[in-house]
Amino acid sequence: MLENLNESHSAHEHSALVEVVKVTKIYPPDVVALRNVSLSAEKGELIFLTGPSGAGKTTLLKLLCRQEIPTKGLIEIDGNDLNTLSANDIQKLRQRIGVAYQDFKLLPRLSVFQNVAMPMEVQFKSPREIRSRVTELLEKLGLKEKKNKPAGKLSRGEQQRVAIARAAANSPLLLLADEPTGNLDAVTTGLVMDLFRELNENGATIIIATHDESIYQGSNHRKFELQQGELY
Amino acid sequence: MRFLTFIFTQSFRNIRHSWGVQLMTLLTVTLSVLIFSFFYLIYTNMLQAGAQLGEELRLTVYLESQLTQVEQEEFKKKITNFGKVEKIVFITPEQAFQRLAKQLGSDSDVLADLSPAFLPYSAEIYPHKDLGNLIRIKEFADYLKNLPGTQKVQYGQAWVERFGHFIKLLRFIVFISGTLLILTTMFMVSYTLRLTLYARQDELKVLRYLGATNSYIKGPVLIEGFALGLFGSSLGLASLFFIFQWIKNHFSSAGFMNLLELRFLPMPSSAIILLGSIMLCTLGSLLSIRTLLKK
Numbered sequence: 001m002l003e004n005l006n007e008s009h010s011a012h013e014h015s016a017l018v019e020v021v022k023v024t025k026i027y028p029p030d031v032v033a034l035r036n037v038s039l040s041a042e043k044g045e046l047i048f049l050t051g052p053s054g055a056g057k058t059t060l061l062k063l064l065c066r067q068e069i070p071t072k073g074l075i076e077i078d079g080n081d082l083n084t085l086s087a088n089d090i091q092k093l094r095q096r097i098g099v100a101y102q103d104f105k106l107l108p109r110l111s112v113f114q115n116v117a118m119p120m121e122v123q124f125k126s127p128r129e130i131r132s133r134v135t136e137l138l139e140k141l142g143l144k145e146k147k148n149k150p151a152g153k154l155s156r157g158e159q160q161r162v163a164i165a166r167a168a169a170n171s172p173l174l175l176l177a178d179e180p181t182g183n184l185d186a187v188t189t190g191l192v193m194d195l196f197r198e199l200n201e202n203g204a205t206i207i208i209a210t211h212d213e214s215i216y217q218g219s220n221h222r223k224f225e226l227q228q229g230e231l232y
Numbered sequence: 233m234r235f236l237t238f239i240f241t242q243s244f245r246n247i248r249h250s251w252g253v254q255l256m257t258l259l260t261v262t263l264s265v266l267i268f269s270f271f272y273l274i275y276t277n278m279l280q281a282g283a284q285l286g287e288e289l290r291l292t293v294y295l296e297s298q299l300t301q302v303e304q305e306e307f308k309k310k311i312t313n314f315g316k317v318e319k320i321v322f323i324t325p326e327q328a329f330q331r332l333a334k335q336l337g338s339d340s341d342v343l344a345d346l347s348p349a350f351l352p353y354s355a356e357i358y359p360h361k362d363l364g365n366l367i368r369i370k371e372f373a374d375y376l377k378n379l380p381g382t383q384k385v386q387y388g389q390a391w392v393e394r395f396g397h398f399i400k401l402l403r404f405i406v407f408i409s410g411t412l413l414i415l416t417t418m419f420m421v422s423y424t425l426r427l428t429l430y431a432r433q434d435e436l437k438v439l440r441y442l443g444a445t446n447s448y449i450k451g452p453v454l455i456e457g458f459a460l461g462l463f464g465s466s467l468g469l470a471s472l473f474f475i476f477q478w479i480k481n482h483f484s485s486a487g488f489m490n491l492l493e494l495r496f497l498p499m500p501s502s503a504i505i506l507l508g509s510i511m512l513c514t515l516g517s518l519l520s521i522r523t524l525l526k527k
Contacts, residue, residue, distance in 0.1 A: 067441065088445060095443030105438050122444045124234045166442075 016040040017205045023073030033059040046200045048216040049209040051226035057209035098167035102178040108152025116165045137165040156183040239451035250428040257424040261464025264413040291387040295353040316360035325351040421516030457517025465509030
């Protein structure tokens with residue numbers, strides 16, 4: 001039974017939205033991606049998940065959006081144990097989680113606008129609402145002029161921003177960003193971080209997996225460092 | 233309402249994206265409906281022809297001897313025990329002789345030295361339209377043969393039996409063709425839609441990541457199946473109608489066809505074919521999406 005996910009989230013409520021308890025993920029035959037990882041994220045919190053490439057950051061984010069299933073351990077999102085949710089409930093949960101994938105997962109033949117609109121269409125938002133929100137996001141990320149261009153014809157940096165816009169489209173309860181600034185210059189990195197801050201101020205819980213020190217150095221948000229699948 | 237709008241928009245988008253494959257499937261459905269309906273149309277018109285000819289049919293029962301009034305009433309009662317008849321006329325040898333002379337026309341002088349006595353007493357039975365079915369006529373004839381005092385029953389057995397066999401054969405063909413075409417349509421629609429879904433695997437994966445429910449994914453596919461059934465069967469029936477009109481206009485004066493009043497499929501039959509096609513195509517689309525969603 002899905003709990004709480006339809007309630008609106010207010011900023012800075014002090015209760016855990018994400019609970020990861022002693023999670024281990026082993027890929028066959030014996031590749032240990034994560035070992036006994038435990039962390040939590042409060043509602044309305046922004047946290048950084050840091051570590052070098054191959055540390056297990058992407059694996060952890062995949063577990064949080066139920067793209068992968070942990071070998072051992074417990075993951076709860078807003079009080080819901082992911083292991084016990086039905087297939088339909090998982091889909092409803094995913095509608096409340098925005099994910100900006102490291103490999104973007106855009107549909108190249110669809111336009112920028114259509115890609116960003118997809119999560120809103122899945123939730124049957126009105127065309128007017130979709131148009132307004134998508135235009136707003138594209139403007140914030142400097143992509144307004146590219147809205148009708150097929151996503152497959154964009155540069156990697158532009159595709160990355162489209163993926164971020166899509167993740168933010170539904171003003172999600174939880175936003176997971178995997179290396180969101182990997183292909184961006186300083187200016188566009190600033191645009192992306194401004195968007196994340198705005199979403200966070202509006203109550204979204206954000207987990208950013210990154211090895212880009214420039215975006216978390218000096219920040220007073222919590223950081224979790226992964227090294228070879230374990231938390232330091 | 234919004235759900236329906238999205239589903240229809242998505243269906244339209246999908247059809248536009250794979251219009252070539254969808255068109256081929258549409259043509260397959262159209263041809264299947266056309267072929268099946270064509271045979272069914274022939275079958276219904278043959279049945280109609282049989283009924284028509286059955287109405288004009290009369291059975292002649294040759295009697296062993298003249299029947300008294302009481303025996304005639306008894307005879308009539310036994311006949312009507314089988315089924316309703318329009319009328320029963322008892323013909324004496326003299327009346328039969330006069331008829332024969334009339335039929336011979338200018339050659340009737342061959343009867344000049346003959347007496348009517350060589351002709352038997354007979355009864356002409358005009359069956360009611362309930363007995364107009366030619367298969368029933370045979371059963372009626374067999375019944376009459378077994379009545380006491382009956383020598384022989386005549387009604388054009390040979391061609392009626394041949395007609396009956398033809399109808400049976402046609403019924404068999406319609407049944408077999410219908411079954412094969414149903415299977416063809418369903419599997420063709422199922423595999424075509426599965427192909428378009430495989431081509432959209434990436435899109436479906438992304439939709440799943442974004443939280444699209446099974447209804448969101450299944451809906452457009454079912455609509456596509458429905459549309460294939462609706463338009464395919466409509467085109468098939470429309471094509472059949474044009475073919476029917478052409479045949480009627482070009483062949484209605486020729487020989488045997490002149491005896492028939494050709495009729496197109498009645499509305500209920502057309503409606504059943506239409507609804508049946510829609511149902512099969514929608515079922516085909518459901519099969520395709522269920523297989524894919526299981527993976």
